[in-house]
Amino acid sequence: MKNGSVKLTPQQWVHISVCLLVVASFILLFGFYEPLVSPAALHIIQILAFIYFFVSHAAGFIRAKNKLAYARRNWFQIPLLLALVLFFILASQRFFSDHPVEGILLVLNIYLIVQVVDSVCRFIVKVAATGRNPMRTFVLSFIAFIIIGAIFLKLPTFHKCEQFSFVDACFTTTSAVCVTGLIVKDTGSDFTILGQFVILTLMQLGGLGIIIFGAIFALLFGKAFSVQESVALQDLLSTETVGRIKRMIGFIFAFTIIAEALGAAGLWGMWELESARFEAGRRLFCSIFHSVSAFCNAGFSLFTDSFTSFKASPQIYAVVCPLIILGGLGFTVLYNISEMTACKIRNLFRSLFIPPTVFNKLPSGYTSLQTKIAVWATLALLAAGTAGYITFGYIFETCEISSLKDAFFMSVTTRTAGFNTIEVAQMSEAGKLFSIILMLIGGSPGSAAGGMKTVTLVVIILAVLAAVTKKKEVEAFRRSVRTAIIGRAITVAFFYITAYIIVVFGLMITERSNSFEAIDLMFEGASALATVGLSSGITSELSVSGKVLLIFTMLLGRLGPLTILSSLLLRFKTAKYNYPEEPLIIG
Numbered sequence: 001m002k003n004g005s006v007k008l009t010p011q012q013w014v015h016i017s018v019c020l021l022v023v024a025s026f027i028l029l030f031g032f033y034e035p036l037v038s039p040a041a042l043h044i045i046q047i048l049a050f051i052y053f054f055v056s057h058a059a060g061f062i063r064a065k066n067k068l069a070y071a072r073r074n075w076f077q078i079p080l081l082l083a084l085v086l087f088f089i090l091a092s093q094r095f096f097s098d099h100p101v102e103g104i105l106l107v108l109n110i111y112l113i114v115q116v117v118d119s120v121c122r123f124i125v126k127v128a129a130t131g132r133n134p135m136r137t138f139v140l141s142f143i144a145f146i147i148i149g150a151i152f153l154k155l156p157t158f159h160k161c162e163q164f165s166f167v168d169a170c171f172t173t174t175s176a177v178c179v180t181g182l183i184v185k186d187t188g189s190d191f192t193i194l195g196q197f198v199i200l201t202l203m204q205l206g207g208l209g210i211i212i213f214g215a216i217f218a219l220l221f222g223k224a225f226s227v228q229e230s231v232a233l234q235d236l237l238s239t240e241t242v243g244r245i246k247r248m249i250g251f252i253f254a255f256t257i258i259a260e261a262l263g264a265a266g267l268w269g270m271w272e273l274e275s276a277r278f279e280a281g282r283r284l285f286c287s288i289f290h291s292v293s294a295f296c297n298a299g300f301s302l303f304t305d306s307f308t309s310f311k312a313s314p315q316i317y318a319v320v321c322p323l324i325i326l327g328g329l330g331f332t333v334l335y336n337i338s339e340m341t342a343c344k345i346r347n348l349f350r351s352l353f354i355p356p357t358v359f360n361k362l363p364s365g366y367t368s369l370q371t372k373i374a375v376w377a378t379l380a381l382l383a384a385g386t387a388g389y390i391t392f393g394y395i396f397e398t399c400e401i402s403s404l405k406d407a408f409f410m411s412v413t414t415r416t417a418g419f420n421t422i423e424v425a426q427m428s429e430a431g432k433l434f435s436i437i438l439m440l441i442g443g444s445p446g447s448a449a450g451g452m453k454t455v456t457l458v459v460i461i462l463a464v465l466a467a468v469t470k471k472k473e474v475e476a477f478r479r480s481v482r483t484a485i486i487g488r489a490i491t492v493a494f495f496y497i498t499a500y501i502i503v504v505f506g507l508m509i510t511e512r513s514n515s516f517e518a519i520d521l522m523f524e525g526a527s528a529l530a531t532v533g534l535s536s537g538i539t540s541e542l543s544v545s546g547k548v549l550l551i552f553t554m555l556l557g558r559l560g561p562l563t564i565l566s567s568l569l570l571r572f573k574t575a576k577y578n579y580p581e582e583p584l585i586i587g
Helices: 010-030 039-063 067-073 077-094 100-128 134-154 166-177 193-208 210-220 227-237 242-274 280-295 315-329 331-353 369-395 404-414 429-441 454-468 483-510 518-529 544-559 561-567
Strands: 474-476 479-481
Touching (some): 010 039, 010 100, 039 067, 039 100, 134 166, 134 193, 134 544, 166 544, 242 280, 242 315, 242 331, 315 331, 315 404, 331 369, 369 404, 369 454, 429 518, 454 474, 454 479, 483 518, 518 544
Antiparallel strands (some): 474 479
């Protein structure tokens, strides 16, 4: 395999073609109110695809020299078939007694979906491992899913809009994949349940990272990573050793499932006010949708006014806020905290039975500098944001932020998520400017949150303090920060601020025919670049050029300026010489 290319065998080309046929059959069956092709013909294609997958796995098992290893790599195939057969037997008596064919087709569709997902996940990881730059694949994967998602949303059964341009579809999918939350069409009323499910899927993909999402399911489906694939994932996960990749991916999967499941369970009771028009199925979907949206810091809501109608519900502050904060910390920090917690619990139980002595000391956990800075910066920004919103709420009567709860929620959501419990358009200019600052700071590195990141800001502040106090090294929590990291922080901040200025000027040019206030354009630009999703109410009124500009802005904000630059394969040789130093006058 050459660097930068994926060499496919004829069998793999056949496999890809079958997967594409399966996807096309689903689109033709469920994407149109009146089928463009005979459903019987499409069902025949699906049956043939089922036979292909079944025979392919059976032949692979027969040809395998190490049948046990093959069975481990494809452990789910036999349990999947047995589970689907058992499901059909049990469900057919209750739901499909009069129409058994529908039950068979449902089981068939589930099987085909699993096979396609398995193939896609394995292919994503394989492509990420090709070449020397996995970041390029990372960028291209986002662009690919934006376009694919837009094609799905354009299908008649996925939306309810009379006019729904491809630009609007791309804007919606970009906002979902980049976990932004800016919308040009109302998520709850302008999309069908199928369209909302596409948005939900894209949020989850974008929140975890498409390649990481693929790696999670590739592992679940029994794939063993090669050394090249492990190195590619190591770059994306920022792990220190290749050996920790499986453990890290397993943690990401487990923590995400647990957090979002607990969040959905906690939100179930919040829809009781809407029980008159919410049946159990819709309440369940609302709970899952908003739990995923909160944890992935996406900010999408199925309600036109976001959470304004639910501001009195305790779940807003007891469920949504913790989900947003956890999602904004990043999996590296959460993994370190979980290791620390597990170590303390383990030591507590051990000390009950094996008292520590000089010769038998219990290992203590290690809190990384990354974790300390991320956690303390988050707490400081939450406190500062709450105090700021309370202050502006009392000074300016145009804003509804007068309670501690509203101020705290806005402090949480402004830096990362994009939900709101107040009318953002009614905020004062000072309040909007304060929000812009919080949005540009953002969440922690390695998280679904946007912004220039909390650690970047802290490192720059520490560098300034070190210069003022004339310290030779930048210090934090009795640790020294490497010079290279300081340079990287300054680079990120420089590119980020430069990008923001360019975006704001671009919006002023594209929207010159509209009567938008400058502060509102600044607010929209910051929200898109920081992937927050709060809006001053002008997003849907932007021109086509303005929407396209924000599409690229959201993509830039989600991937980061340095990721975009590294994906361009710019190679600079390291200089093997040093010039003489000469002093400069600064300030």
